[in-house]
Amino acid sequence: xxxxxxxxxxxxxxxxxxxxxxxxxxxxxxxxxxxxxxxxxxxxxxxxxxxxxxxxxxxxxxxxxxxxxxxxxxxxxxxxxxxxxxxxxxxxxxxxxxxxxxxxxxxxxxxxxxxxxxxxxxxxxxxxxxxxxxxxxxxxxxxxxxxxxxxxxxxxxxxxxxxxxxxxxxxxxxxxxxxxxxxxxxxxxxxxxxxxxxxxxxxxxxxxxxxxxxxxxxxxxxxxxxxx
DNA sequence: AACGACTTCAACCGCGCTGTA
DNA sequence: TTACAGCGCGGTTGAAGTCGT
Numbered sequence: 030x031x032x033x034x035x036x037x038x039x040x041x042x043x044x045x046x047x048x049x050x051x052x053x054x055x056x057x058x059x060x061x062x063x064x065x066x067x068x069x070x071x072x073x074x075x076x077x078x079x080x081x082x083x084x085x086x087x088x089x090x091x092x093x094x095x096x097x098x099x100x101x102x103x104x105x106x107x108x109x110x111x112x113x114x115x116x117x118x119x120x121x122x123x124x125x126x127x128x129x130x131x132x133x134x135x136x137x138x139x140x141x142x143x144x145x146x147x148x149x150x151x152x153x154x155x156x157x158x159x160x161x162x163x164x165x166x167x168x169x170x171x172x173x174x175x176x177x178x179x180x181x182x183x184x185x186x187x188x189x190x191x192x193x194x195x196x197x198x199x200x201x202x203x204x205x206x207x208x209x210x211x212x213x214x215x216x217x218x219x220x221x222x223x224x225x226x227x228x229x230x231x232x233x234x235x236x237x238x239x240x241x242x243x244x245x246x247x248x249x250x251x252x253x254x255x256x257x
Numbered sequence: 258a259a260c261g262a263c264t265t266c267a268a269c270c271g272c273g274c275t276g277t278a
Numbered sequence: 279t280t281a282c283a284g285c286g287c288g289g290t291t292g293a294a295g296t297c298g299t
Contacts, residue, residue, distance in 0.1 A: 043268070043293085066284065082285080083268065118287060133288075134266050264296070275285080 094126035
């Protein structure tokens with residue numbers, strides 16, 4: 030019901046030929062992108078609309094970079110993935126010229142291994158007592174949008190947002206995540222103090238802009254786009 | 258050189274969301 | 279309000295390329 034039919038039999042599938050690319054590019058340059066279900070028929074391509082859309086968005090549209098992901102881009106992908114999870118289109122939106130498919134492939138083939146190796150090294154440090162014990166903290170799903178928001182870290186893998194402009198109102202619940210994903214860490218002494226009740230307040234609060242700066246995401250659309 | 262194992266990434270699939278009649 | 283069509287997304291697949299023996 031209401032679902033785009035899968036590319037049916039009789040239509041071309043698999044790799045696109047240079048001639049198909051030329052036809053699609055020429056059609057979109059003339060008519061613009063959109064109405065993908067009409068594109069194959071009107072352009073004279075023996076492809077389904079979804080296939081045309083994918084080909085255009087990921088490979089043919091102007092301004093795309095291909096390959097050679099820089100160290101800066103890689104760092105940003107890692108930070109954004111910690112923040113957003115597998116929301117590839119949002120991550121790609123922070124990397125001009127990169128597509129969600131490219132980011133997703135890069136993560137699955139390169140970065141996931143790197144991050145896992147890094148996590149393993151961190152775990153060994155913890156086992157050997159060379160690093161502070163950490164609480165698990167990550168990101169949150171909320172509709173808060175205030176730039177005056179404070180971020181409160183708590184133990185048990187929860188992070189909460191408070192909108193100071195709205196009188197300390199809790200905007201939305203936090204989300205528990207494994208400690209391996211923790212982009213922050215705090216000392217065991219501080220956790221113990223809070224657990225003993227010596228700390229009535231959460232350990233830290235950051236101005237929202239500081240958090241964004243830390244994550245390298247100062248100009249993210251922090252409201253509904255990121256936290257739907 | 259030949260072959261199998263492994264890696265990469267373009268492309269497909271199915272689901273959920275949104276707009277519209 | 280409901281049904282439907284279209285779009286966009288994330289997960290997955292498999293062909294092609296690369297590496298190791």
